[in-house]
Amino acid sequence: MKRILPLLIILMLLVPNGTWASPQDSVTIPNGGPTFWVDNVVRDESVTIKVKNFPKGKTYDVYIGRIGTNFDNDHRVGGLGGVKNGFTKTFDIPSKFRGYNNLALQIVNPMDGSYGYLIFSNYDGFDSGDFVTLEPIHHSSAQSVGGSVGIFNGPDFWVQDVIYPKFVTLRFRHYDGKSNYKVFIGENNPNFRNYYLGMIDNNQPNEFTVQYSIPESLWDEPLLMIKVVDTQLDHSGSVAFTNQTNWNNATPWGYYTTTIVNMIAKNKAAWNQGTPYTNVINVVKDGEVTLQVFNMPPDKDLTVTMGPQGSKGINGIVIGNQTTGEGGNFVVTYAIPAQLYGSNFIAIRLQSTTSSHFAYDLFQNEDGYSSAAGAVAFNGNWVLPAGTYPSTIINSVDPTVSVTVSGFNFTKNDFYTVKMGPLGSQGVGGFVVGTQYIDGTGTFTATYTIPAALVGLSEIAIRFESQNSVYYAYDWFWNIP
Numbered sequence: 001m002k003r004i005l006p007l008l009i010i011l012m013l014l015v016p017n018g019t020w021a022s023p024q025d026s027v028t029i030p031n032g033g034p035t036f037w038v039d040n041v042v043r044d045e046s047v048t049i050k051v052k053n054f055p056k057g058k059t060y061d062v063y064i065g066r067i068g069t070n071f072d073n074d075h076r077v078g079g080l081g082g083v084k085n086g087f088t089k090t091f092d093i094p095s096k097f098r099g100y101n102n103l104a105l106q107i108v109n110p111m112d113g114s115y116g117y118l119i120f121s122n123y124d125g126f127d128s129g130d131f132v133t134l135e136p137i138h139h140s141s142a143q144s145v146g147g148s149v150g151i152f153n154g155p156d157f158w159v160q161d162v163i164y165p166k167f168v169t170l171r172f173r174h175y176d177g178k179s180n181y182k183v184f185i186g187e188n189n190p191n192f193r194n195y196y197l198g199m200i201d202n203n204q205p206n207e208f209t210v211q212y213s214i215p216e217s218l219w220d221e222p223l224l225m226i227k228v229v230d231t232q233l234d235h236s237g238s239v240a241f242t243n244q245t246n247w248n249n250a251t252p253w254g255y256y257t258t259t260i261v262n263m264i265a266k267n268k269a270a271w272n273q274g275t276p277y278t279n280v281i282n283v284v285k286d287g288e289v290t291l292q293v294f295n296m297p298p299d300k301d302l303t304v305t306m307g308p309q310g311s312k313g314i315n316g317i318v319i320g321n322q323t324t325g326e327g328g329n330f331v332v333t334y335a336i337p338a339q340l341y342g343s344n345f346i347a348i349r350l351q352s353t354t355s356s357h358f359a360y361d362l363f364q365n366e367d368g369y370s371s372a373a374g375a376v377a378f379n380g381n382w383v384l385p386a387g388t389y390p391s392t393i394i395n396s397v398d399p400t401v402s403v404t405v406s407g408f409n410f411t412k413n414d415f416y417t418v419k420m421g422p423l424g425s426q427g428v429g430g431f432v433v434g435t436q437y438i439d440g441t442g443t444f445t446a447t448y449t450i451p452a453a454l455v456g457l458s459e460i461a462i463r464f465e466s467q468n469s470v471y472y473a474y475d476w477f478w479n480i481p
Contacts, residue, residue: 022050022052022128023037023127023128023129026118026128027107027117028053028116029060029109029114029115029116030114031109031112031114032055032058033055033058033060033116034051034052034054034060034080034107035051035052035053036049036050036107036116037049037118037127037128038105038118038120038127039088039127039128040125040126040127041120041121041123041124041125041126042124043122043124044093044098044099045092045093046090046091047064047090047091047093047103047105047120048088048089048090048091049089049090049091049105050087050088051083051088052085052086053085053086054080054083058081058109058111059079059080059081059082060079060080060081060109060110061076061078061107061108062076062077062078062079062091062105062106062107063075063076063077063107063108064091064093064094064097064103064104064105064106065094065097065104065106065470066097066100066103066104066470071106071108075106077091080107093122095389096389096470096471097122097470098122099463099472100122100428101121101122101123101428101429102119102120103119103122104117104118104119104120105118105119105120106118119182119229155174155181155200156173156174157170157171157172157173157228157237158170158171158239159226159239159241159247160209162244162245162247164243164245164247165214165218165219165243166213166219167211167212167213168185168211168212168224168226168241169209169210169211169212170209170211170212170226171207171208171209172200172204172208172209173206173207174206174207175200175204175205175206175207175208177202177204177205177206178202179230180199180200180201180202181199181201181228181229182199182200182228182229183196183198183199183212183227184196184197184227184228185212185214185215185218185224185227186218186224186225186227187218187224187225188221188223188224188225188240194227195217195218197213198210214243218243221243222242222243223240224240224243225238225239225240225241226238226239226240226241276293276295276297276350276357276359277293277294277359277361278291278294278348278350278359278360279291279292279294279361279370280361280370281331281370282368282370283365283367283370284367285365285366285367286341286342286365287335287336288333288335289333289334289336289363290331290332290333291331291332291333291334291348291361292330293330293331293332293350293359296330296350296357296359297324297355297357298324299323300323300324300353300354300357301321301322301323301324301352301354302323302324302350302352302353303318303321303322303350303351304320304322304334304348304350305317305318305319305348305349306319306334306336306337306340306347306348306349307346307347307349307432308343308345308346308347308415308417308418308432308434308435309344309345309346309362309415309417309435309467310347310417310432310465310467311417311432312347312349312360313348313349313351313360314432315432316347316349317339317340319335319336319337320334322350334348336365342437343365343435344365344467344468345362345363345364345365345415345467347361348360348361348362348363381411381412381413381414381440382466382469382471384409384411384471389409389471389473390407390408390411390464390472391407391409391473392406392407392408392462392473392474392475393405394476394477395445397477397479399478399479399480400450400455400479401449401450402447402448402449403448403460403462403477404445404446404447405445405446405462406443407436407438407443407444407445407473408442408443409442409443410438410444410464410466410471410473411442411466411468411469411471412439412441412442413438413440414438414466414467414468414469415435415436415437415438415466415468416435416436416438416465416466416467417432417435417464417467418432418433418434418435418436418448418462418464419431419433419463420448420450420451420454420460420462421454421460421461421463422457422459422460422461423457423459423476424461425461426461426463427461427462427474428463430463431453433448434446434448434449435467436464448462450479454479455479457479458478458479458480459476459477459478459479460476460477460479461474461475462474462475462476462477
């Protein structure tokens with residue numbers, strides 16, 4: 001027994017540092033760079049990464065920000081260098097990114113520009129072996145092949161085969177050979193708890209197939225959803241399918257309007273035109289918007305709503321009704337309601353009153369805007385002096401009815417989405433209660449109606465999120481007499 005302890009110490013010294021096995025969701029930086037992954041997260045405070053195979057003599061910059069961010073010096077949180085092989089390092093999460101459920105981490109070689117990019121969840125204890133719960137990002141463009149999904153600025157993909165219950169095969173087409181996509185799978189339910197399947201990167205040709213193993217914990221689930229996320233542009237697409245050998249396309253849950261919907265139309269013929277979607281043809285500022293609508297099923301009555309950016313038109317202002325008639329494609333013009341005059345961006349939604357069919361879009365409230373032309377410049381001052389952040393004061397509360405708030409140090413000539421939620425949520429993911437315009441003073445005082453779903457709560461959080469920058473503010477108030 002006396003010889004065992006010294007022998008163990010010698011063996012530990014002989015084993016090189018950093019020989020731990022990296023999880024599947026790890027990233028290797030090109031050009032001889034290291035492999036890294038997230039080892040731990042302290043929500044809104046820090047993220048710890050593990051690094052292995054670090055190249056001697058090289059240095060890297062580390063950035064943290066929101067998914068889809070174009071990283072700059074304001075996102076830099078530190079660097080890597082001077083350590084060979086494997087090590088662990090912790091970085092602070094910048095205060096302006098606190099409150100977001102998912103963030104991105106990028107490690108860049110400043111000499112040759114090679115980089116690695118990783119998405120992580122801003123929750124205590126998260127590591128790269130955990131699932132990532134992704135929120136709806138962008139709806140995808142129209143389907144082009146059967147039940148395929150066309151990601152904005154990205155490839156088409158669809159489920160080609162299922163070998164129940166272990167494997168699913170995806171086929172991709174029109175891949176540009178440049179962008180990186182992460183593939184996730186999960187139950188087709190509102191939470192869409194995602195398991196990482198793999199990365200689509202520039203090693204793939206224009207068209208290809210890839211087979212993934214379905215996690216054993218999902219084998220008994222009747223409906224599954226696959227989501228493909230562009231790791232930098234923040235675009236995504238998802239397909240839902242029945243988890244069986246003779247599989248069928250299924251309707252994805254929630255806001256994912258990305259798969260073909262094989263509904264039975266009124267005439268009993270299979271409706272296979274694809275998912276409804278829209279293009280904005282023209283806008284008259286504070287006047288009207290003209291839409292081209294595609295793939296609507298026949299004989300459906302639609303409710304048309306408008307709301308602030310980020311709302312997708314849900315619970316918006318009802319501006320009219322629309323009948324699809326024989327279905328298919330049509331062009332229609334709707335008036336912009338007075339409540340949204342002055343808004344920079346407006347969401348519009350067409351929702352069936354009798355089925356799950358819907359489509360939504362976002363347009364800029366400027367003369368001549370169209371989906372093809374894109375947004376026009378808006379004269380705003382959306383950068384605050386270093387160390388300055390938006391702040392709020394609760395002026396008064398009419399319990400169960402409304403709250404009056406004053407804001408200071410807000411970005412000028414900007415629009416903020418206003419949300420409410422339960423205490424502790426900081427308003428993240430809350431109910432959209434309005435859009436607040438900030439003039440050249442950077443201050444405001446406004447009253448907001450408490451949504452019916454929160455009337456019974458004694459304490460409510462309120463949040464303001466800039467529509468044009470990373471700034472936000474949140475507060476809370478008592479909702480009792």
